[in-house]
Amino acid sequence: xxxxxxxxxxxxxxxxxxxxxxxxxxxxxxxxxxxxxxxxxxxxxxxxxxxxxxxxxxxxxxxxxxxxxxxxxxxxxxxxxxxxxxxxxxxxxxxxxxxxxxxxxxxxxxxxxxxxxxxxxxxxxxxxxxxxxxxxxxxxxxxxxxxxxxxxxxxxxxxxxxxxxxxxxxxxxxxxxxxxxxxxxxxxxxxxx
Numbered sequence: 266x267x268x269x270x271x272x273x274x275x276x277x278x279x280x281x282x283x284x285x286x287x288x289x290x291x292x293x294x295x296x297x298x299x300x301x302x303x304x305x306x307x308x309x310x311x312x313x314x315x316x317x318x319x320x321x322x323x324x325x326x327x328x329x330x331x332x333x334x335x336x337x338x339x340x341x342x343x344x345x346x347x348x349x350x351x352x353x354x355x356x357x358x359x360x361x362x363x364x365x366x367x368x369x370x371x372x373x374x375x376x377x378x379x380x381x382x383x384x385x386x387x388x389x390x391x392x393x394x395x396x397x398x399x400x401x402x403x404x405x406x407x408x409x410x411x412x413x414x415x416x417x418x419x420x421x422x423x424x425x426x427x428x429x430x431x432x433x434x435x436x437x438x439x440x441x442x443x444x445x446x447x448x449x450x451x452x453x454x455x456x457x458x
Contacts, residue, residue, distance in 0.1 A: 280346070290302050301333065322383070324426065328430075331362050339360075347406075353402065355395045363388060369388065
């Protein structure tokens, strides 16, 4: 069992900032619903405080994390050392979703490098940090970011991406609404606070 902490300690922050990949886990309340686990890359993650983090969520075919956060708020982030000393850091928290144009998006987006295809921001209020050994995690070498998602996103105008998100990312695979499935931005901000 790992060691539990109430906040991100300096050693956690330093470790997280060195990682090129992290994983996001979420699940619906329904026993029949599907648990989701997504890998995230690019320079998309930011530590906002000892108890709050955020990441830019990129375009994709699914939008499970948004739906699960909207339904129950629960989200877990995991960082693994694939190089150097073994370590795993998990962040357990409650998430909110900020869409482009929302007040929270406008406040936090300047902290990030612009990423074409960033469809939403996931903000996590962290209530527990757990670190563990990671002895079983293999060594893997980072060779660079894949360019395909950025290239594809740059081919489309903002209006085309917005249309895609509202048509293809409005519900989870279990039929739960995502932030894109809510009636309007005002309603999204009210529900996602």
